[in-house]
Amino acid sequence: MKTLKYTLSILFGLLLTTSCSNNDNNDAPGKPIMTSETTFSSAMFGDSLAFKTKVSDEGNIPLSTLKAQLYFGDELVSSTTIRTKNYQEYAGKIYIPFYKSIPNGTATLKFVLQNIHFTKVEQTYSLALTRPDYDHLTLVTDQYGNLTMNRVGLNQYSVTGDFDMKVKGYIQAPAMGSNGNVINFGWEDKAITQGSTSPITFTNTRAGQYTITFNTLTYEGSPFLNLKFDGQAMTMADENNYYVDKTFTQGQTISTDGIDLSSIWIDPDFFKLNNDGTLTFVPVTGEYKVTLNYQYNYLRVEAMKNGSPASLNTADGSGAIWIIGEGCGKPSVTSNQVGWNTDNALCMAQVSPAVYQATFVAGQQIATDAINFKFFDEKGWTSNISSIISTTSDVIFVGDGNNGRDSGNLGIVTGKTLTSGKTYVFTVSFAAGPKAVLTVTEK
Secondary structure (H helix, E strand, O other): OHHHHHHHHHHHHHHHHHHHHHHOHHHOOOOEEEEEOOOOOEEEOOOEEEEEEEEEEOOOOOEEEEEEEEEEOOEEEEEEEEEOOOOOEEEEEEEOOOOOOOOOEEEEEEEEEEEOOOOEEEEEEEEEEEOOOOOEEEEEEOOOOEEEEEEEEOOEEEEEEEEOOEEEEEEEEOOOOOOOOOEEEEEEOOEEEEOOOOOEEEEOOOOEEEEEEEEOOOOOEEOOOOOEEOOEEOEEEEOOEEEEEEEEOOOOEEOEEOOOHHHOEOOOOOEEEOOOOOEEEOOOOEEEEEEEEOOOOEEEEEEEEOOEEOOOEOOOOEOOOEEEEEOEOOOOOOOOOOEOOHHHOEEOEEEEOOEEEEEEEEOOOEOOOOOEEEEEOOOOOOOHHHHOEEEOOOOEEEOOOOOOOOOOOEEEOOOOOOOOOOEEEEEEEOOOOOOEEEEEEEO
């Protein structure tokens, strides 16, 4: 009986081994075969290139995948994968990317067929690629609806009209050919970018008739404000803010280009406007970020260190002091109050070593009857200065937590007000040592 069981066990094992060997064809590598049913010669950037391929395996090994790959030079730029369960014809599409500044040329199209034993066969084709030559583009706006941008040259398109100073919209290129795709151009990372519908803010120096342009090769568009401050091009942070970050010297003369200073509020703590249209820099020499803000039409200045907002060194009074709180704001407290938002922190001007000032006109940059702001060591919530500051002013007091204001917060003395139209200079000085002294001077 034991002998019979042993014999049956051996026979059953042999049957399993034989069955497995038959299923994987004795572990032979196999030989995938593919036959293209499509002729490849040319395509356009932005196409979805269709293909059909018959697949099988000479060794009768099950197949795994069919991959279509597109190379620009040695760089793989697009691919698609099809699972190949059966010996049959498979159809698919591979996208031809639309890239900036890539001229007409030849790409490599590769097909790779692989079976379950990782045996592969490859076929490659040279594919001539051209950029679509659209007869028009569409500028999609909420302000004016869809505006047709006509072709005015190779890759160059424009529309002329009577526009506001700013026109917001994205640009859409139509699908070309039977396999083409609609391509959008919007604003991302401070530049016109393919694949986005975020509005581009075209900005002219004034409202009226002007031309909006776009180049589908270089992605260059116009008009954008070409602003220079002290000879340096201002960077566009967003549609309302342009800035430079550089070193300025106390007393230096600054010229501007493209900025109508007659329409800009000039902060006297940082600049003096000269008769010849130049500016004189008021604070001490150092690194500053100057932002031209078109929402409120003023030059916002912030002390910087290595590209980041500077902070105060209370030991010697160097660095920067920031104002955060209620009752003040530049150029207008009613339209742009600082409030308790650290992003809006107001930088004081260091007019001499360890001496800082902020100038306000009552009723314009500062409230006349109630204030509640505070001096901070950084453009954030650190406020070591609040515990070491005092004042002899008979109009402004420093809070101690028990006199109607939190520690370090400023208030107007009960029964007193600031005179509307009068100028008040708030000066914080460390000149006498590590203790900060606030003086308030009416002019």
